[in-house]
Amino acid sequence: MAEQKPSILFVCLGNICRSPLADGALRHQAAQRGLGWTIDSAGTGGWHSGDPPDRRAIAVAAAAGVDIAGLRARQVREADFHRFDLILAMDHDNLAALHRIAPARPGAEIRLALDLVEGRAGQAVADPYYGDARGFDRTWADAQAIASGVLRHFGVAD
Numbered sequence: 427m428a429e430q431k432p433s434i435l436f437v438c439l440g441n442i443c444r445s446p447l448a449d450g451a452l453r454h455q456a457a458q459r460g461l462g463w464t465i466d467s468a469g470t471g472g473w474h475s476g477d478p479p480d481r482r483a484i485a486v487a488a489a490a491g492v493d494i495a496g497l498r499a500r501q502v503r504e505a506d507f508h509r510f511d512l513i514l515a516m517d518h519d520n521l522a523a524l525h526r527i528a529p530a531r532p533g534a535e536i537r538l539a540l541d542l543v544e545g546r547a548g549q550a551v552a553d554p555y556y557g558d559a560r561g562f563d564r565t566w567a568d569a570q571a572i573a574s575g576v577l578r579h580f581g582v583a584d
């Protein structure tokens with residue numbers, strides 16, 4: 427098991443703001459290190475299925491040289507609990523929703539994303555959807571911290 431490449435799924439509500447940013451941040455950091463990890467994101471809600479990320483999320487990632495424009499929103503499905511090693515919820519509501527829909531014996535470990543960031547355990551990534559661009563700056567900073575935390579969690583120094 428330890429030699430296998432990890433697979434990580436980030437989950438928020440709409441899969442157009444927070445989880446695509448965490449997905450993009452980790453894909454970028456993993457690619458820079460040549461790690462062939464499986465990284466994806468999904469929403470507990472399905473209203474935005476098929477949509478690209480919010481334009482403000484695309485912009486904040488692009489400003490850091492990370493392209494998330496090609497991502498498309500999708501809803502979490504049962505197979506995700508078997509396909510992924512680690513499912514990281516961006517907030518407590520989505521963590522609770524994941525536990526509600528998880529099969530009896532999920533293969534995946536299900537956790538709050540910020541639990542992997544030193545000093546941020548138990549915290550939620552604030553939902554920037556109804557706020558302004560500054561909210562997306564904060565979300566992007568959280569996404570980068572989470573990506574670094576995931577690398578450390580799997581023993582990769584950043």
Ligand code: 4NP
Pocket residue numbers: 438439440441442443444445473553554555
């Ligand atoms: P996300 O943000 O969960 O970070 O993608 C949201 C996106 C859409 C909605 C809520 C939150 N919505 O209500 O449509």
